[in-house]
Amino acid sequence: MLDTHLHLDDPKLADNAENIITDCEKAGIEFVINNSCDMSSMLASVALADRFKRVFATVGMHPHDSKSFDDAFVAKMTEFATHPKVVAVGEIGLDYFYDLSDRATQRDVFAAQIELADSYKLPLQLHIRDAYGDAWDILRAQRKYLNSGVLWHCYSGSAEFARQAAKEGHYFAFGGAITFKNAHKEEVIASVPINRVLSETDSPYLSPEPLRGRINTPLNIPIIVAKLANVYGVDVAAMETQIHNNALKLFPKIRAFLQ
Numbered sequence: 001m002l003d004t005h006l007h008l009d010d011p012k013l014a015d016n017a018e019n020i021i022t023d024c025e026k027a028g029i030e031f032v033i034n035n036s037c038d039m040s041s042m043l044a045s046v047a048l049a050d051r052f053k054r055v056f057a058t059v060g061m062h063p064h065d066s067k068s069f070d071d072a073f074v075a076k077m078t079e080f081a082t083h084p085k086v087v088a089v090g091e092i093g094l095d096y097f098y099d100l101s102d103r104a105t106q107r108d109v110f111a112a113q114i115e116l117a118d119s120y121k122l123p124l125q126l127h128i129r130d131a132y133g134d135a136w137d138i139l140r141a142q143r144k145y146l147n148s149g150v151l152w153h154c155y156s157g158s159a160e161f162a163r164q165a166a167k168e169g170h171y172f173a174f175g176g177a178i179t180f181k182n183a184h185k186e187e188v189i190a191s192v193p194i195n196r197v198l199s200e201t202d203s204p205y206l207s208p209e210p211l212r213g214r215i216n217t218p219l220n221i222p223i224i225v226a227k228l229a230n231v232y233g234v235d236v237a238a239m240e241t242q243i244h245n246n247a248l249k250l251f252p253k254i255r256a257f258l259q
């Protein structure tokens, strides 16, 4: 099992990162991908990937922090992009729910990072909230740069939108939110082809039921995989194999480390 999106450098987890990684190894969790949001989390993500065999990193600026996207950040992102354990650009996108950076800046920074990712043949990890229309327009406009894959992290859009993006070959990661009572996410999940689905926790956030409200860790990934297996009507082992294959297809740089 694996976790394509989490934040081990978050203050809620950072002091305990070593124990969490050790417990993950014992629990058979093969790898996790630590996502970056700003300069400090990008430095922390790469440091975690350097320190732990089963941790990989992304580089990028979260839409919340778009206003801090400057030359120094681009220089560091560019330097890290060729690191063997940096496997994606993320989490990037648009967040019109919190609007912590102005929307025009969010759009410009999102577009710029799509182009940057393509220079290094890295897939994208998207964070999109209340902005699916604009996100789609930017992805269309930047289409020539989408050569290495797109992952919608913590996918919260409609079934119809997922079908449209899946036709373009995009991937979708689901986490704790699919286990919440009254979430009714089955139709949305089922609209994603099984060869385009991934599992994530977004730790320390979004703990699945029955642990909702507690600090989340990648040790909860089996709860997500079980829910996905249930929706697709396959057994857990088959779901696990499918997710493993999907992840290695989207993040090919990981293959070299799994021998």
Ligand SMILES: [Zn+2]
Residues within 6 Å of the ligand: 005, 006, 007, 035, 091, 202
């Ligand atoms: Zn995240």
